[in-house]
Amino acid sequence: MKEYKVISWKMGLSKNDERLEEALNQHAMSGWRVIHVSENSARIVFERERNR
Incomplete structure (x- = not known):
């Protein structure tokens, strides 16, 4: 079984990469x-796999 995660990426003023x-x-x-x-x-x- 798989599990999922969602993150929000906030762009900054410098060093984004x-x-x-x-x-x-x-x-x-x-x-x-x-x-x-x-x-x-x-x-x-x-x-990712839930049962790793």
């Missing part, structure tokens, strides 16, 4: 993988 990369890597270390990024990049959907 670096902050986004860091956030994605943090979620990946917890077993999450990105399955969708909204067109305006405001929401990111993650998925």
Whole structure:
């Protein structure tokens, strides 16, 4: 069974790419993988196996 997480990404004034990369890597270390990024990049959907 899978579980999902949705986060809202808030663009800042600087270092957006670096902050986004860091956030994605943090979620990946917890077993999450990105399955969708909204067109305006405001929401990111993650998925992982529930019983890992």
